[in-house]
Amino acid sequence: MTTISQRGALTPRRLTRTAERVSFLYLERCTVHRDANAITATDAEGTTHIPSATIGTLLLGPGTRVTHQAMSVLGETGAAVCWVGEHGVRYYAAGRALSRSSxxxxxxxxxxxxxxxxxxxxxxxxxxxxxxxxxxxxxxxxxxxxxxxxxxxxxxxxxxxxxxxxxxxxxxxxxxxxxxxxxxxxxxxxxxxxxxxxxxxxxxxxxxxxxxxxxxxxxxxxxxxxxxxxxxxxxxxxxxxxxxxxxxxxxxxxxxxxxxxxxxxxxxxxxxxxxxxxLPPDANSVDGPGKDQDMVMLQTDGNRHVASGHNHGEVSWW
The missing domain is CATH 1.20.120.920 (CRISPR-associated endonuclease Cas1, C-terminal domain)
Incomplete structure (x- = not known):
């Protein structure tokens, strides 16, 4: 049987773009768990399955409990998680930022x-x-x-x-x-x-x-x-x-x-x-190319950027 630790992490290309996600989902008085690549919310009325890749920000209100496995899949799918007060009024803590871009x-x-x-x-x-x-x-x-x-x-x-x-x-x-x-x-x-x-x-x-x-x-x-x-x-x-x-x-x-x-x-x-x-008025939207990719660059002279993951010891830039 496949365990959580053996599942491969989702790649950026397989993730739902931020612009196509639900902006935020608020949950309260339930237990948040994981079922495959979905999260589940269980309360007195039963269990609801929610595709984790469609969530922009998950707001966890009063009375919520969240499992380690649920947090794992939310991290893999790039969802932000915030612990808040009733109906999202107060902000207490958060996990990773929603954006992968800096x-x-x-x-x-x-x-x-x-x-x-x-x-x-x-x-x-x-x-x-x-x-x-x-x-x-x-x-x-x-x-x-x-x-x-x-x-x-x-x-x-x-x-x-x-x-x-x-x-x-x-x-x-x-x-x-x-x-x-x-x-x-x-x-x-x-x-x-x-x-x-x-x-x-x-x-x-x-x-x-x-x-x-x-x-x-x-x-x-x-x-x-x-x-x-x-x-x-x-x-x-x-x-x-x-x-x-x-x-x-x-x-x-x-x-x-x-x-x-x-x-x-x-x-x-x-x-x-x-x-x-x-952002300047003529700047490209932060939802543009690279927004949902793990794009890490290196800085060089002249405010230029070069690809990371390469040895640049033999390369001349001028």
Whole structure:
């Protein structure tokens, strides 16, 4: 009988292209196992077989157990695996990135390493958040000042819309109950948005640490991306939840934000925004040739690349 260890690993040519996969699959309260090259999800209602090669990202929610054999086949088929909270609201951990290409990571590093391009990306992020303003020519200090004023104005506008008294943003790290209900809702919404942004950043193979606005933290880029949707989604929803009922405002905000994220297809939007920010307008899509291949190159002079797996000791490149 053939055992798992004796099965040959799937080659890139036999894998389903990322563009043709289900973007993500969420499972909760079940046991994830393996049957040949499929994974199975078993719960009280029975067992469901899922072709592993058709999964882009597998989100494992509360109550899930996953076997070593299941993780093995998911790794072979190039699926990303993330451990998340209920309905994917919070991000806890992940396995490999969804992409086999380093294109986005390299683009992020290039943009981050140059002071001018890093500022250009920061301006582009501001433009995504506030499309009615043109941040061209603004310094970092001016960007931060304008962003702060816009966020304060958003708080005041939402307070006026919902009729909630607003006395300013109050957050004590480690003490969620220290703030009033609306501040608790804002904190809950922000934490959920950080989890969503972290899951997307990890799945794309980007570095969570190389931020363009935030700096000095292992999740700087995650905070950058999450903030893109703060004034549009997070803050208004938090005020709605606080105005609806002050009881259990944290859990209700997380559930409402989960539904809003699904309604607005925010995961897809995050992916598009990250590509827009990091890749030049005329760049080939990272889903292009080589995306689903184990293509490893070597760098040589003149920003050129040569094939790996060869001895280049006798080769002259000029």
């Amino acid at each position: 294109a986005l990571m390299e683009a992020q590093a290039r943009q981050w390493a140059n002071a001018r391009s890093r500022l250009a990306v920061a301006r582009a992020m501001y433009r995504l958040r506030f499309p009615d303003e043109d941040p061209a020519g603004l310094t970092r200090h001016e960007l931060l000042g304008r962003e702060g004023r816009r966020v304060k104005a958003c708080y005041r506008a939402q307070a006026a819309r919902t009729g909630i008294p607003w006395h300013g943003r109050q957050y004590v790290p480690g003490d969620f109950g220290a703030g009033d209900p609306v501040n608790q809702a804002i904190t809950a919404a922000a934490q959920c948005m950080y989890g969503i942004a972290h899951a997307v950043v990890a799945s794309l193979g980007c570095s969570p640490a190389l931020g363009f606005i935030h700096s000095g933290h292992e999740l700087s880029f995650v905070l950058d991306i999450a903030d893109l949707y703060k004034t549009e989604i997070g803050i208004p929803l938090a005020f709605d939840m606080a105005a609806e009922n002050e009881e259990d405002v944290g859990p209700r905000t997380r559930r409402a934000l989960r539904d809003r994220i699904n309604e607005k297809s925010l995961l897809d939007r995050c992916v598009d925004d990250i590509k827009h920010l990091l």
